[in-house]
Amino acid sequence: MSVKDIKDKTPPRTMPIQSATFSNPINAEIRRAAATGIYDIRGGGAKRRVPHFDDLLFLGASVSRYPLEGYREKCDTKVTLGTRFAKKPIELDIPITIAGMSFGALSGPAKEALGRGASAAGTSTTTGDGGMTPEERGHSSKLVYQYLPSRYGMNPDDLRKADAIEVVVGQGAKPGGGGMLLGQKISDRVAEMRNLPKGIDQRSACRHPDWTGPDDLEIKILELREITAWEKPIYVKVGGTRPYYDTALAVKAGADVVVLDGMQGGTAATQDVFIEHVGLPTLACIRPAVQALQDLGVHREVQLIVSGGIRTGADVAKAMALGADAVAIGTAALIALGDNDPRWESEYQKLGTTSGAYDDWHEGQDPAGITTQDAELQKRLDPIEAGRHLRNYLSVMTLEAQTIARACGHNNLHNLEPEDLCALTMEAAAMARVPLAGTEWYPGKPGF
Amino acid sequence: MMQTYDLQANSLRELNAALHAQANDTNQTSWEIVNPRGSHAVAVGLDAPIEVSVKGSTGYYTAGMNKQATVHVHGSAGPGVAENMMSGTVVIEGDASQYAGATGHGGLLVIKGNASSRCGISMKGINIVVHGNVGHMSAFMAQSGNLVVCGDAGDALGDSIYEARLFVRGSVKSLGADCIEKEMRPEHIEILRDLLNRAGSDAKPEEFKRYGSARQLYNFKVDNAY
Numbered sequence: 001m002s003v004k005d006i007k008d009k010t011p012p013r014t015m016p017i018q019s020a021t022f023s024n025p026i027n028a029e030i031r032r033a034a035a036t037g038i039y040d041i042r043g044g045g046a047k048r049r050v051p052h053f054d055d056l057l058f059l060g061a062s063v064s065r066y067p068l069e070g071y072r073e074k075c076d077t078k079v080t081l082g083t084r085f086a087k088k089p090i091e092l093d094i095p096i097t098i099a100g101m102s103f104g105a106l107s108g109p110a111k112e113a114l115g116r117g118a119s120a121a122g123t124s125t126t127t128g129d130g131g132m133t134p135e136e137r138g139h140s141s142k143l144v145y146q147y148l149p150s151r152y153g154m155n156p157d158d159l160r161k162a163d164a165i166e167v168v169v170g171q172g173a174k175p176g177g178g179g180m181l182l183g184q185k186i187s188d189r190v191a192e193m194r195n196l197p198k199g200i201d202q203r204s205a206c207r208h209p210d211w212t213g214p215d216d217l218e219i220k221i222l223e224l225r226e227i228t229a230w231e232k233p234i235y236v237k238v239g240g241t242r243p244y245y246d247t248a249l250a251v252k253a254g255a256d257v258v259v260l261d262g263m264q265g266g267t268a269a270t271q272d273v274f275i276e277h278v279g280l281p282t283l284a285c286i287r288p289a290v291q292a293l294q295d296l297g298v299h300r301e302v303q304l305i306v307s308g309g310i311r312t313g314a315d316v317a318k319a320m321a322l323g324a325d326a327v328a329i330g331t332a333a334l335i336a337l338g339d340n341d342p343r344w345e346s347e348y349q350k351l352g353t354t355s356g357a358y359d360d361w362h363e364g365q366d367p368a369g370i371t372t373q374d375a376e377l378q379k380r381l382d383p384i385e386a387g388r389h390l391r392n393y394l395s396v397m398t399l400e401a402q403t404i405a406r407a408c409g410h411n412n413l414h415n416l417e418p419e420d421l422c423a424l425t426m427e428a429a430a431m432a433r434v435p436l437a438g439t440e441w442y443p444g445k446p447g448f
Numbered sequence: 449m450m451q452t453y454d455l456q457a458n459s460l461r462e463l464n465a466a467l468h469a470q471a472n473d474t475n476q477t478s479w480e481i482v483n484p485r486g487s488h489a490v491a492v493g494l495d496a497p498i499e500v501s502v503k504g505s506t507g508y509y510t511a512g513m514n515k516q517a518t519v520h521v522h523g524s525a526g527p528g529v530a531e532n533m534m535s536g537t538v539v540i541e542g543d544a545s546q547y548a549g550a551t552g553h554g555g556l557l558v559i560k561g562n563a564s565s566r567c568g569i570s571m572k573g574i575n576i577v578v579h580g581n582v583g584h585m586s587a588f589m590a591q592s593g594n595l596v597v598c599g600d601a602g603d604a605l606g607d608s609i610y611e612a613r614l615f616v617r618g619s620v621k622s623l624g625a626d627c628i629e630k631e632m633r634p635e636h637i638e639i640l641r642d643l644l645n646r647a648g649s650d651a652k653p654e655e656f657k658r659y660g661s662a663r664q665l666y667n668f669k670v671d672n673a674y
């Protein structure tokens with residue numbers, strides 16, 4: 001029988017069609033939940049596609065705008081944080097900071113590498129839950145001390161050693177939620193710093209133990225300022241939920257700097273359902289926050305740091321064009337250090353995953369030796385080399401942002417403005433409040 | 449010689465700056481603050497062996513993050529008194545509002561009156577003695593240290609407690625998740641006797657019951673979620 005005969009005799013039939021609603025990943029999660037009875041916990045930020053900086057483009061200069069010469073003409077990148085009340089504001093060479101990540105979630109060498117890279121690039125790094133380590137302080141020329149709900153490792157000596165204080169109200173990966181550091185990562189040192197038994201799962205509280213609302217926060221900030229002689233800039237970090245009101249209330253409470261973290265921002269560990277279904281995309285946070293600052297007459301006086309999914313100099317430039325004074329990176333910094341590197345692919349496979357997708361940071365088995373407290377795995381990360389990589393990456397991002405700013409005719413990254421941008425999608429146009437490409441319109445624009 | 453600060457005449461900043469300027473070997477060891485009138489952040493961040501007497505009631509975070517110093521409030525204290533204290537002694541003659549001794553790492557906090565809700569929340573080594581009663585959710589997520597309550601305790605005492613010890617002489621309205629009554633052994637009687645003595649209480653250690661963690665929430669499992 002010939003092929004033609006077979007074709008002629010096979011009756012037409014419907015192709016097998018996978019459900020878009022009940023996709024293979026969804027079905028796998030249903031089966032996993034059914035088998036284990038517990039939700040999935042993982043690290044990182046939202047993996048789903050959401051409107052992001054990729055949905056914006058710069059217009060560049062033309063007849064109506066005059067560009068600056070690339071590499072030749074000055075394009076300033078410096079930023080000063082904490083000019084509102086602090087006697088000693090932080091001056092950074094670049095507007096890209098390293099977000100808070102804890103010793104405990106990260107290894108000691110990883111924290112050291114972050115400090116080395118950030119310091120070499122002239123920017124700040126940030127502590128996390130669990131307190132400040134001497135290594136971290138020693139390797140970070142500018143260190144922001146997080147003041148968290150759990151207060152693990154919190155002490156006034158470290159508060160006074162810090163260059164700035166960040167009161168953490170929430171984070172983009174889990175606004176309204178606390179944290180969890182599973183027992184596998186509670187080494188002797190981590191346990192001692194947090195004043196808890198070794199090997200138990202440590203819960204990080206979702207709200208502060210000694211203040212509740214914005215009126216209390218104002219008094220808490222007063223206390224922190226009094227303890228540190230009004231020297232340190234005080235940041236207030238919020239997850240992206242109600243950015244207009246949260247920013248306004250942070251300003252009212254006396255913040256020098258507002259840190260706004262969108263849902264793509266990472267965490268060491270929380271429920272997947274939290275990461276993917278609570279909070280706003282970073283892109284949707286910036287304009288309302290800037291609006292709040294403008295309405296209160298403090299835009300640029302109270303600085304805005306935006307984080308959550310910043311990857312390139314283009315992202316930096318876009319965030320700043322929308323009104324941010326600086327950005328913070330966390331996940332991207334870990335990738336620069338070596339997280340999820342394909343060189344460890346065979347080991348990712350053994351863990352049932354693949355490079356780029358590894359997110360079980362809470363289990364402490366990171367092949368790259370970054371999100372672990374395992375003594376042997378930690379040795380895989382050379383903090384000097386990893387720090388150099390981070391410095392290089394920060395440098396590239398800065399050069400990229402400068403390239404764009406010059407092309408738009410600006411001699412300072414802070415001169416980037418919404419008018420330099422257009423949007424590729426309706427959603428991005430609405431969120432960023434910049435015109436859809438080729439039009440003068442965005443959804444919600446007054447007068448249309 | 450006693451140094452006196454009038455908080456109606458001098459600013460809070462001047463007061464705290466003067467207290468912070470005291471070194472370990474200062475000979476200005478005796479300080480008096482008059483007219484606090486509910487001021488917040490009075491005598492915060494001290495780090496010297498000095499004695500500060502506050503004549504009147506204070507607002508939030510009195511003696512917050514204290515180290516070494518003895519702060520005596522002759523009145524009542526607002527929320528968060530002695531929060532995150534590291535060492536030293538803080539005594540409140542009157543009542544204390546919410547979160548007294550929150551997250552404290554060390555030292556002794558004595559409240560001669562009653563303490564409101566969340567007394568000793570997230571405590572990390574501090575000793576707290578309350579001559580009167582404590583409100584609901586006291587010792588929530590308490591990690592270590594001792595909370596002594598000579599009166600009664602409100603709802604959900606010691607919810608999600610870790611390794612802190614709770615001693616209550618009166619009634620406990622309810623225990624929080626994972627908090628149970630525990631055997632009072634001789635070493636606990638000795639700890640209690642010492643704390644009561646240092647806190648100026650004439651209560652008898654034998655009159656107290658001890659509460660602590662059942663340690664059933666220490667490792668996350670689905671049966672603990674609700």
